[in-house]
Amino acid sequence: MGGYNASPGEREASINLAGQGYSRTSIGNPRRLAPLRRLETRLLDLTIFSRTMHNPQCLAETHLRADQVMLRIKICGITSTADARAAVEAGADAIGLNFYRGSKRYVTPEKAQDIVSDLAASVAKVGVFVNSSVSEVNQIAQSVGLDWVQLHGDEPPEFLSQVSSEKHILRVYRLESSELTPVTTDLAACQVSGRMPDAILVDSVVPGEYGGTGKKGSVIHFKRDRIRSQDLLFSMPVLLAGGLTPENVGEAIRDSCPEGVDVASGVESSPGVKDPELVKRFVAEAQYALEQLKR
Numbered sequence: 619m620g621g622y623n624a625s626p627g628e629r630e631a632s633i634n635l636a637g638q639g640y641s642r643t644s645i646g647n648p649r650r651l652a653p654l655r656r657l658e659t660r661l662l663d664l665t666i667f668s669r670t671m672h673n674p675q676c677l678a679e680t681h682l683r684a685d686q687v688m689l690r691i692k693i694c695g696i697t698s699t700a701d702a703r704a705a706v707e708a709g710a711d712a713i714g715l716n717f718y719r720g721s722k723r724y725v726t727p728e729k730a731q732d733i734v735s736d737l738a739a740s741v742a743k744v745g746v747f748v749n750s751s752v753s754e755v756n757q758i759a760q761s762v763g764l765d766w767v768q769l770h771g772d773e774p775p776e777f778l779s780q781v782s783s784e785k786h787i788l789r790v791y792r793l794e795s796s797e798l799t800p801v802t803t804d805l806a807a808c809q810v811s812g813r814m815p816d817a818i819l820v821d822s823v824v825p826g827e828y829g830g831t832g833k834k835g836s837v838i839h840f841k842r843d844r845i846r847s848q849d850l851l852f853s854m855p856v857l858l859a860g861g862l863t864p865e866n867v868g869e870a871i872r873d874s875c876p877e878g879v880d881v882a883s884g885v886e887s888s889p890g891v892k893d894p895e896l897v898k899r900f901v902a903e904a905q906y907a908l909e910q911l912k913r
């Protein structure tokens with residue numbers, strides 16, 4: 619293997635994949651990624667199952683699928699191919715493209731298509747929408763090649779069942795306090811109208827703004843509250859957002875125990891332009907804190 623030293627994780631992946639007919643070269647080949655992702659889902663199910671057997675505290679994670687977990691670290695408001703590459707090289711699992719015309723981070727669908735076509739299939743591409751019509755959301759999601767639709771406006775619960783079933787939905791809640799009843803009430807309404815989100819994002823509140831404000835929200839104890847309750851939040855993957863930075867993301871993860879985090883302002887040199895160093899530090903801090911949660 620010409621001097622290549624696989625990390626312990628890579629060696630384990632090779633062992634797991636060897637019996638399934640996958641070689642190292644197929645791991646890097648995007649055309650082979652779909653079957654690989656299915657296999658990854660099965661491996662993840664097994665990992666979660668064995669973790670749950672040994673630690674009931676992990677019960678809240680039992681229903682997470684591999685593609686949902688891929689939203690662990692999302693860098694939002696990407697406006698250029700260079701920024702998208704920097705985010706992925708730093709280790710981000712997902713990038714956000716903003717289709718809200720009122721945002722400083724707005725990208726045209728044509729520009730977004732350019733950015734997406736440069737990225738590997740394994741990176742989750744999320745489109746941010748604020749009160750767009752459902753036909754616009756579906757049309758942009760299809761033409762750009764989005765994996766996820768992030769509903770960041772005042773979309774009613776019935777909106778979700780009209781979003782293309784080929785796209786995952788990330789529903790956003792702007793919360794004033796750590797009280798989670800508004801979330802569970804809305805999730806119940808989504809269920810009644812026929813479609814639940816695949817994950818939710820909790821953002822801070824700034825009157826007159828929808829998101830991307832750089833303002834920190836209140837501390838919310840997702841994991842503790844979910845373990846206590848059996849409601850609709852129990853098995854829902856949660857992304858924490860709002861004023862996160864490389865300096866505070868670790869503490870925010872330790873306080874709230876979310877499945878993932880999302881950032882726009884905290885890793886920028888100016889609105890809509892990411893700072894590669896800040897992105898790198900943010901991802902490293904978030905990865906470390908998320909890994910620690912699993913212990």
Ligand SMILES: O=C(O)c1ccccc1NCC(=O)[C@H](O)[C@H](O)COP(=O)(O)O
Nearest residue numbers: 694721829830831832860861881882883
């Ligand atoms: O980023 C924006 O400009 C934006 C505008 C309107 C709606 C949503 C927006 N961003 C969506 C995001 O997911 C942001 O990352 C999230 O709101 C956190 O932003 P920040 O506090 O700046 O990290």
